[in-house]
Amino acid sequence: MKFKIKEVKLSSGGPLIGILNNEDSTKLDLRALDRIKVKKDSREQVIAIDVAKSKRNISPGELGLFDEVMDILKLKNKDIVEISVEPKPLSLDFIKKKLDGTTLDKMEIDEIVKDIVENKLTEIEITYFVSACYRNGMSIYESAYLTEAIVAHGKRLNFKTYPILDKHSLGGVPGNRVTMILVPIIAAAGYIIPKTSTRSITSCSGTSDTMEVLAPVEFHVDEIKKIVRKTKGAMVWGGVLELASADDKLIKIEKVLSLDPEGILLASILAKKNAVGATHVVLDMPIGKECKLKHKKDARRLKRKFELLGKLLGINIKAVITDGSQPIGFGMGPALEARDVLYLLQNNKEKMPKDLRKKAILMATTLLQMVGVKNAGKKVVDILDSGKAYTKMKEIIAAQGGNPKIQPEQIKIGKFRYCAKAKQEGSVKEISNKYLTKIAKAAGAPTDKGAGIYINVKLNDKVKQGQNLFTIFAEDKKKLEFAIKIYNNSKVVNVEK
Amino acid sequence: MKFKIKEVKLSSGGPLIGILNNEDSTKLDLRALDRIKVKKDSREQVIAIDVAKSKRNISPGELGLFDEVMDILKLKNKDIVEISVEPKPLSLDFIKKKLDGTTLDKMEIDEIVKDIVENKLTEIEITYFVSACYRNGMSIYESAYLTEAIVAHGKRLNFKTYPILDKHSLGGVPGNRVTMILVPIIAAAGYIIPKTSTRSITSCSGTSDTMEVLAPVEFHVDEIKKIVRKTKGAMVWGGVLELASADDKLIKIEKVLSLDPEGILLASILAKKNAVGATHVVLDMPIGKECKLKHKKDARRLKRKFELLGKLLGINIKAVITDGSQPIGFGMGPALEARDVLYLLQNNKEKMPKDLRKKAILMATTLLQMVGVKNAGKKVVDILDSGKAYTKMKEIIAAQGGNPKIQPEQIKIGKFRYCAKAKQEGSVKEISNKYLTKIAKAAGAPTDKGAGIYINVKLNDKVKQGQNLFTIFAEDKKKLEFAIKIYNNSKVVNVEK
Secondary structure, eight states, X not given: OEEEEEEOOOOOXXXXXXXXXXXXXXXXXXXXXXXXXXXXXXXXXXXXXXXXXXXXXXXXXXXXXXXXXXHHXXXXXXXXXXXXXXXXXXXXXXXXXXXXXXXXXXXXXXXXXXXXXXXXXXXXXHHHHHHHHXXXXXXXXXXXXXXXXXXXXXXXXXXXXXXXXXXXXXXXOSBOOHHHHHHHHHHHTTOBEEEEEOOOSSSSOOHHHHHHHHSOOOOOHHHHHHHHHHHSXXXXXXXXXXXXXXXXXXXXXXXXXXXOOHHHHHXXXXXXXXXXXXXXXXXXXXXXXXXXXXXXXXXXXXXXXXXXXXXXXXXXXXXXXXEOSXXXXXXXXXXXXXXXXXXXXXXXXXTSOHHHHHHHHHHHHHHHHHTTOTTHHHHHHHHHHTTHHHHHHHHHHHHTTSOTTOOGGGSOOOSEEEEEEOSSSEEEEEEOHHHHHHHHHHXXXXXXXXXXXXXXXOTTOEEOTTOEEEEEEESSHHHHXXXXXXXXXXXXXXXXX | OEEEEEEOOOOOSXXXXXXXXXXXXXXXXXXXXXXXXXXXXXXXXXXXXXXXXXXXXXXXXXXXXXXXXXXXXXXXXXXXXXXXXXXXXXXXXXXXXXXXXXXXXXXXXXHHHHHHHXXXXXXXXXXXXXXXXXXXXXXXXXXXXXXXXXXXXXXXXXXXXXXXXXXXXXXXXXXXXXXXXXXXXXXXXXXXXXXXXXXXXXXSOOHHXXXXXXXXXXXXXXXXXXXXXXXXXXXXXXXXXXXXXXXXXXXXHHHHTTOOOHHHHHHHHHHHXXXXXXXXXXXXXXXXXXXXXXXXXXXXXXXXXXXXXXXXXXXXXXXXEEEOSSOBSSEXXXXXXXXXXXHHHTTOTTTSOHHHHHHHHHHHHHHHHHTTOTTHXXXXXXXXXXXXXHHHHHHHHHHTTSOTXXXXXXXXXXXXXXXXXXXXXXXXXXXXXXXXXXXXXXXXXXXXXXXXXXXXXXXXXXXXXXXXXXXXXXXXXXXHHHHHHHHHTSOOEEEEO
16 A cells, blocks of 8 residues: 655654554554554565554654654655555564563574664563563573673674673762773783773763763774774773664663663673673672662672673673772763873872772772783782873873873863852761762763862761862853752762761 | 753654753753653643654754643743653552552552553553553452542543443454444333443444444533433443543553453453443453453453452443354444344344344343343343334434434445355355454445445355355445455355365
């Protein structure tokens, strides 16, 4: 049957969806989320349909299409296409099976992931999958299959060498730019570490956002390989591997009910490691009131699962449980964090964040121990103190197309500022990662690189009345005002006598 | 913060949704499906947001709105509104609770239904609720609370009298217009039966679609009361009670995986009975290969559940298990079914469908027995044979604004016709309800009143080669061709030697 395209001028956010009028769907015996094939010249695509009850926007004879389908089929408004009814994707049977409590096999999980990646499943359908994995749990084998499927339907970095080192943090701690200290250390020690990172999801800056202050981070797979061949290390945005495709969609659905189905969480992280060919991974697991992991017991259980799943996937994983009760470093937000990193690598004793140095040394040492380096702790400190790490960082910045000579003072910080001061004398009893993040984001981070927070105090520090606790930076006056408003309505740093 | 409205010129199908650009959502620390309050002059509305990743359609500073929100707030394109961040609805906590396996209480279920009715929940969120009810099951009390909540958030008919009779069929059998015979019988017997029906959901005609051939079916609550006071019976569209609001949304989500969470099914049906104040309900439960209920065992279990839930809700329910293996009556599609009904009520021995008469007598007798009528069977046959049922039908047609003098021959039938003939001699071994429905719908039913199928054979009938098995009727030549195409690709009536 022939239909006239009505461009709805909107993105569906991924899923391939068209809209038919109620009259047409009745005639074709189609319901919402049934499938049709849309054909135009030599191009064709199977899409899900939704049904418009009124004729207000989509009339009988019209097929409303979101951007995604318009782009794939290279259609224009009012084009005529041929449509035919298609069966629902096989993956829906597997999702139903999982919902009914059956354990899925490798092929079934692969089919589901493939259809998610190819935008063949709608959000309602993905929600059923997430519900099923959450409610029924996933076996460690299912997690392994899910990891492999996510990797199989993305791109890989293939270095044909051994070992390949990597690092990951479960996140939830502002600042915490361990990666940007650890990668130059490991690379300076002679090991390959092709580190891919995300941009901020919930935080005020992701490693990619901060690294981008110093050098570009978006590269094609071949370019990343070239950088790593040159310098052994890289700090690039992982989006290029297109793993995010399945991952992002699952995360969006999970966040709706703040679910974190463990099986999916494990797969989502290990897929990123598997895709770069990592053989040894050190995993940072911060625990704290406002972190993903609230209690040591949970952390230990998850640590065992990660290490076991690693074995199934042929990755040597060591998880380190760390303190996530307060920010690591002084800066929060891309530019302020990049400054911290440079001061530290330059061994500027006065301005470097000591907690970040300590944590980076711990993680780098663990990673080097995993590949059998003797006296790894001493070696790591030597690499930092001798300036070798800084030299390596400059090489990486240059290889990624940045300016290796940049000095921390040259990094531009937002010119609109507000100092939050202690209202009374006492000691710092609590620092809220959550509210610091909220305020830094309101101030413009990570989109505005110079926006964020510089914190002057750590837990248990003694402070005097009127002493500066932290400074909010913004590039825009209105955003600063918005951030101050949030600050005034929240308890960020708790000082008690 | 102020935002400029961008009308997206599309219906969300219910949920109140707006779209923000990625930059704005980051600044406001919002994720997809978080809530904001939109304010314009004295009007305000809390809506869910989705996030546009590119600036292609929604730019920073713009708030894209679907029809539903535009209408509620009476907004125009480019209007300026004030938005603020709102917490997520409480009902999401209850949905999470149910997903985690906890049984919900009355207040919690009420809150979920209220939010569904008021379009405060998105489809992803409703999917979590359906998953939870499907996977964890619902207690009979939860079903009762769900029924009450659906009724509480719709409209009611309140007759202040006793008893009030009603009837429902689980469906799946084409033709099967028992209601249109039973209602005049019961009303002629002196009992009140304010029957509300649906329009076709998956069938080629719902009772409302067929009744509409004889008289209007859409009335306000007060008008329905007036009709019932006058004639004791009514056959009207139930949509006016707005129960469909929660119901339709749940059904749409369920159908995606062809789920039929029993607790929701029970509530959905009994809510419609509860809303008209029914005290005695006869329930038709057809079983057959292509019905909802495939086996007697399932039917018996469901029958017990219905009757128990009825007790909790104060409704006397009797479920009758019936044969759903073939169509009831000759006609399928509004006009053809209306003809069947009139021939039967007029006692036209030659043209009436005897199976429909038999089934209607069974159901009406059961219902009258429930309210204590002696010799109910004889009474029902008398009412039919004496023409009292037909007289009552004419009263009802007149009360609903139709022409009571209409004769079956005056009902217009589609002029494009196709006869499906037996390809060999033998007896009818199988009739596919599913394919008959598909073909009737392809021919235009129920939108085109005169479209449908007239079937000449029943199971086990002997037929000769070339004998007419059924005729397809359509009001449009192209639709007839489409229906014939489906007929040629399917096994509708199986004749074997």
